[in-house]
Amino acid sequence: MLETRNLSKSFGPIHVTRDVSIRLERGERRVILGPNGAGKTTLFNLLAGVLQADSGQVLLAGKDITALPVARRARRGISRSYQKNTLFDGLSVRENLGLAAAVQAGQARRLFHDSLSHPKVRETVEEVAHLARLEQVLDARVNEVSYGIRRQLEVGVALATRPQVLLMDEPTSGVGPEMAAGFHDLLSGLPRDLTLLIIEHDMDLAFEVADKITVLNYGEVVFEGLPEAARGSDLLKEIYLGSWENA
Amino acid sequence: MFRHTTFRYLVLAILGAGALFQAFSAGYFGLEVLIEILILAILVLALDMVAGFGGMVSLCHGALMGLGAYAYAMLSSIVGLPPLAALVGAMAIVGALAWIIGAICARSHGIYFIMATLAFGQMAYSYIFQTPIFGGDDGMGGITRPDLSAIGIDLNDSRSFALFCLAGLVLAYLAAVAVLRSGLGRSLCGIHHSEERMRALGLTVWRVKADIFGLSGLITGFAGALAAMHVMYISPGLLDWTVSGEALVVVILGGLGTLVGPLVGAVAFVILKHELSAVTPYWHLVVGVVLIVVVLSRANGIFGWLEARIGARRIFPTHAAVKKVPNDA
Ligand SMILES: Nc1ncnc2c1ncn2[C@@H]1O[C@H](COP(=O)(O)OP(=O)(O)OP(=O)(O)O)[C@@H](O)[C@H]1O
Ligand SMILES: [Mg+2]
Numbered sequence: 001m002l003e004t005r006n007l008s009k010s011f012g013p014i015h016v017t018r019d020v021s022i023r024l025e026r027g028e029r030r031v032i033l034g035p036n037g038a039g040k041t042t043l044f045n046l047l048a049g050v051l052q053a054d055s056g057q058v059l060l061a062g063k064d065i066t067a068l069p070v071a072r073r074a075r076r077g078i079s080r081s082y083q084k085n086t087l088f089d090g091l092s093v094r095e096n097l098g099l100a101a102a103v104q105a106g107q108a109r110r111l112f113h114d115s116l117s118h119p120k121v122r123e124t125v126e127e128v129a130h131l132a133r134l135e136q137v138l139d140a141r142v143n144e145v146s147y148g149i150r151r152q153l154e155v156g157v158a159l160a161t162r163p164q165v166l167l168m169d170e171p172t173s174g175v176g177p178e179m180a181a182g183f184h185d186l187l188s189g190l191p192r193d194l195t196l197l198i199i200e201h202d203m204d205l206a207f208e209v210a211d212k213i214t215v216l217n218y219g220e221v222v223f224e225g226l227p228e229a230a231r232g233s234d235l236l237k238e239i240y241l242g243s244w245e246n247a
Numbered sequence: 248m249f250r251h252t253t254f255r256y257l258v259l260a261i262l263g264a265g266a267l268f269q270a271f272s273a274g275y276f277g278l279e280v281l282i283e284i285l286i287l288a289i290l291v292l293a294l295d296m297v298a299g300f301g302g303m304v305s306l307c308h309g310a311l312m313g314l315g316a317y318a319y320a321m322l323s324s325i326v327g328l329p330p331l332a333a334l335v336g337a338m339a340i341v342g343a344l345a346w347i348i349g350a351i352c353a354r355s356h357g358i359y360f361i362m363a364t365l366a367f368g369q370m371a372y373s374y375i376f377q378t379p380i381f382g383g384d385d386g387m388g389g390i391t392r393p394d395l396s397a398i399g400i401d402l403n404d405s406r407s408f409a410l411f412c413l414a415g416l417v418l419a420y421l422a423a424v425a426v427l428r429s430g431l432g433r434s435l436c437g438i439h440h441s442e443e444r445m446r447a448l449g450l451t452v453w454r455v456k457a458d459i460f461g462l463s464g465l466i467t468g469f470a471g472a473l474a475a476m477h478v479m480y481i482s483p484g485l486l487d488w489t490v491s492g493e494a495l496v497v498v499i500l501g502g503l504g505t506l507v508g509p510l511v512g513a514v515a516f517v518i519l520k521h522e523l524s525a526v527t528p529y530w531h532l533v534v535g536v537v538l539i540v541v542v543l544s545r546a547n548g549i550f551g552w553l554e555a556r557i558g559a560r561r562i563f564p565t566h567a568a569v570k571k572v573p574n575d576a
Contacts, residue, residue: 071446089440099434099437102430107430110431111462
């Protein structure tokens with residue numbers, strides 16, 4: 001579904017992404033692990049089109065999308081949630097989801113018609129609210145809900161574009177352990193044909209949801225394999241010692 | 248996203264009542280002041296759509312309004328269209344030009360956006376100034392007002408013309424509200440908040456910006472045509488960039504991104520100007536001081552300040568809808 005071929009990117013002398021080739025099957029849940037500064041977010045930026053790779057290709061459903069700008073890639077089905085919330089503050093949860101759903105439903109430039117009341121948009125909003133467990137807070141303003149809910153909404157907004165591939169950058173960053181467990185349920189509730197690429201620091205969550213694990217270190221793929229294999233890997237223990245002990 | 252609140256309705260009602268009272272009771276000079284306020288109000292409404300709601304601070308709206316005036320004069324006097332058709336034509340021309348300017352400037356931000364719009368405004372100014380058919384420095388005279396005698400209205404009468412402009416302002420306001428509350432307006436609000444996020448959701452950001460700029464231009468063209476009808480004589484000075492600057496001052500003075508605020512700003516600005524210029528030639532200094540106080544007070548203009556004080560009281564429960572609380576990092 002999503003594939004990179006020898007993707008590389010450097011900022012000046014620093015190689016942040018080195019020759020990264022990964023391949024995700026449709027519906028696969030892949031977790032990316034790696035220490036701080038390993039280039040995980042940069043990889044997402046390359047996949048989403050925010051950054052242009054120095055070399056290498058990005059393919060979506062077999063088609064080369066390396067040259068496509070961000071919005072066109074998004075319309076082809078790549079969506080992402082961010083490490084730091086990117087929510088629309090003054091708006092309600094419903095309106096946040098609606099903004100994303102309207103783009104997908106072709107209502108984002110409608111004149112004299114509120115996109116939020118369009119049946120397709122409403123349907124998406126309801127559906128995503130269910131998936132992201134936001135039904136109870138739909139009409140609350142973003143700045144009135146808890147941080148954990150905002151993290152869920154961050155994922156919800158990304159889901160509301162009805163993507164084929166969802167890139168989630170540390171969805172549980174900053175939330176407590178019980179919320180992190182809640183995210184597990186959220187993730188397993190997502191449609192099975194949705195391809196997920198998740199950057200995750202929470203090891204338990206990572207091993208539970210992942211079909212496969214990819215480990216980045218200094219911009220390089222240093223491990224790729226099944227979660228069980230990852231658990232036993234000495235290489236990983238070395239790279240990841242700090243967080244490994246905590247997991 | 249624009250929202251009406253009880254407080255906003257209240258301010259609108261006060262403004263409307265004041266305008267009606269003035270329209271029916273004022274003498275010639277009072278009516279002239281009223282008409283000046285009404286036309287400025289339409290302009291700043293249009294400017295608030297782009298600057299306040301879209302973060303697109305335009306320094307070409309004065310020039311766009313001037314183009315609207317010239318387009319109206321051209322279409323009615325030279326082409327010979329009936330005034331109402333010329334009015335619609337002028338709006339369409341300015342709307343289309345504004346759409347193009349919006350599309351071209353959409354990729355720039357902040358100071359660069361301001362400079363790009365300024366450049367377009369200056370281009371319009373010199374085009375009008377240099378083209379013989381527009382009368383150069385001498386401008387154009389003999390501009391007629393629409394003939395509404397069929398429905399018993401004589402627009403050459405100041406009172407009727409003031410009411411005509413008031414009706415125009417009401418229509419412009421309703422149009423602006425409708426645009427801002429539509430899908431397009433929602434997307435604009437999203438863009439204002441984070442262009443990058445909207446792009447990542449698949450939105451073609453420049454199209455939204457261009458559309459809003461074009462619609463704002465339509466309303467600006469309307470204001471320009473009314474200005475031409477009002478003074479019946481136009482000159483290139485209408486397109487001077489200081490007109491854009493003044494409009495921006497009025498929007499900020501009133502309250503960016505509130506629609507109602509710029510209306511309050513227009514009233515305050517014109518009245519201040521007339522009262523002060525009667526007593527001192529330095530009235531611009533006073534306006535400057537008022538603007539500095541408003542900006543430094545960190546309130547969102549006069550209306551924003553009032554809204555934060557009075558509007559937040561319990562008697563206006565819906566006000567929570569416009570209060571902004573910072574989000575997490
Ligand atoms: N736009 C940029 N310009 C220059 N350097 C950058 C840029 N973006 C990222 N970097 C650098 O690239 C490296 C990788 O950053 P990246 O954000 O991809 O790491 P990460 O794996 O997501 O880390 P974290 O776990 O802390 O989120 C860092 O050293 C960072 O400073
Ligand atoms: Mg990161």
